Amino acid sequence: MTSLRNFYIKLNGLSSALLLSRKLPCLITAGNKYTYYSWSSMTAVHHPLLQPVGRCLKSRHSSLHTSSVHCKNYYEILGISRNASQKEVKKAYYQMAKKYHPDVNKNDPGAEKKFAEATEAYEVLGDEDKRQQYDSFGSSAFNNGGAGGSSPGGFRSSGFQYQASVDPEELFRKIFGDFRSQFGQNEPDFAESDFGYKASEEVTIQLTFKQAARGVEKDIKVNVVGTCPKCQGSRCMPGTKAVRCQYCNGTGVETISTGPFVMRQTCRYCAGTRMVLPHPCDECMGKGQTVQRKVVTVQVPAGISDGQTLRMSVGGKEMFILVKVKPNAYFRRQGDDVHTDATISMSQAVLGGATRIQGIYEDITVQIPAGSSSHTTITLPGKGLKRPSSYGQGDHILHLRIRTPSSLTEKQKALFQALAELETDTPGSIAGFARTGDGKETSDPLHAGAPNASEQTAEQQQSWLQKIKKAILG
Known part of the structure; x- marks a missing residue:
């Protein structure tokens, strides 16, 4: 009997493909239609010995059966579209996990199965790399070593076997915290959003020198925790409301009897709040508050210096603002x-x-x-x-x-020469002048490097005042 190998792959939009050994044709299914294709030419052929019966192949001479491998649609399990964002994936998983959590549905044997299916779907779709593999090859890409395998995180419930890399309960607690303490003090009373997972604690602003010197009002964008815009703080989906906890009968305390001992403790379901949310808001995850992006105005005092920190209250939370001042070429x-x-x-x-x-x-x-x-x-x-x-x-x-001027006119040069003749405290010498016995500078072509003393003109021997008059008046 020819052995069969089963693979589920994505082929040009077709739903699935059942690949047999290379000696037999290939059966490709699209919805309820079955078509055989030849391995060599991949053209449609009609094989007289094979007939499709459901998802199995049947031989007229011997029965050949495949084990039906269920190709799971994780998008349908979470109730989202294929182009859903990671935030929408997480919200959908949160709703499914809250609805079918074993602690909530102790009397529903099918709830644990749905809870495990939702966890399996989120483990794949919540990871970008796994999601890309799933979109390309389907859930069969995780049948061996992916989301499946013999990981100790697997369990059986109501005839359903789920094997994942983590335990569903552990994954849920890792993402949303302990279900039984969802309203406790260890978990934030707000939900993360596209803007972040917490309010801004420190922000850096850039100022020019004049802004820092004179003071300025600076608008900045920060993350703040505010009332959920969808439920307006009610924590419930619009049109719904919180109801009294049925496990503690609205007392906030549950009684546990163990033999002769009776113990009273805070209700594990409502965490002592006495109320539960049948339909928590999917925007704030039933918290009533979300992380939001807002523009706030910072009053920067005049004279603030580079590296100083301002402290202000935003949304009831304290925020620190680090000031950076740009250098100035003048000041x-x-x-x-x-x-x-x-x-x-x-x-x-x-x-x-x-x-x-x-x-x-x-x-x-x-x-x-x-x-x-x-x-x-x-x-x-x-x-x-x-x-x-x-x-x-x-x-x-x-x-x-x-x-100091780099170039002089004839008049300016004459004035400086006249001034040089009057200087008595010049350290060293001035080019074109020689120092006389009384310490004054005199025009001396010989000392100045003139080629011949006979070349002196009458103008060069005139007094400094006559030189100035001649330079100015001509």
Whole structure:
């Protein structure tokens, strides 16, 4: 007798395929229609010895039977579509597991089977990799070593055998917590959502230097725990309500008798709440609250520095806000003081004057004292940063930078030459001038590297005042 090998695969939208040995044709089924295909050409053929009977093959000379392998539709088990999101898969499993949990249906022998089927379906569809394999090859991909096998997590109930990589009870507790303490203190009183599984505890915000210096109102998106928008906090599906617990008769306490001993404890089904939810809200999982995304406004005080943390209450929960301040090319901060640079001309440095600079809150006019040198600092009291934790403000400290001209006109050069002749405290020498015995600079072509002293002109021997007049008036 030819041995049969059974595989269930997805073939171009066909429901299943029963592959025989390569000596026999291949039977492909689509709904209730059966078609034989040749292995060599994969064209439809009619085999006189084989007739389809249900899901088995029957020979006219000898009976050949296959063991009917049930191709489970996990999507139908959970009641969801094939393109359902992971959140919808989890919600569907939660509803099925709550409905058919063995602790709820102690007198229903079929509940345990449905609970196990739902767990098996979730173990596959709740895992992206397993779900992709299932969509490609069906549940047979898990018959050997996948969701099946001889894992110790398997059990038998009411003639149904389920073998999974984890125990159904353990999987349910891992996802949703202990069923008997679903309203206890160890489990959050809100449900996770697409935005996360808890409220925001720490958020980082980015500020510019001026925002940090002046203070700003910053809008940020955070996760908060709020009333479920679907059930409005009732924890029940719209149109339903909580009912009195039938296990403790609404007392919240159950009595357990063991021989002569009587023990009273909190009801394991309602967890002492006296009420149960026949139809819990599928949005908040019967919690009444969900994790939601909201926009909150943060009041950033003026003068806050980089790395400081703000604390505020959002949705009844305390949240910390870490402040990051971007560096500024103009302002430099040292404590509550702010430092900036100001570039002035040589004339302003020598004769004095005024310049206008950019302040934290407004532009400021600064008086430059005569005789200022480079790196001279001018302090502007009270023009710095506000002190967030106390009163008053720091100072604005201005650093002067003298700009030296890189090129001179003939008139400017004549003026500098005249000035050079009058200098008596020049350290070293000036190009084109020689120092006389009295310490003054004089124009000396010989010392300046002139080719011949006879080339001096009358103009070069004039006094410095005559040079200035000639340079200016011509």
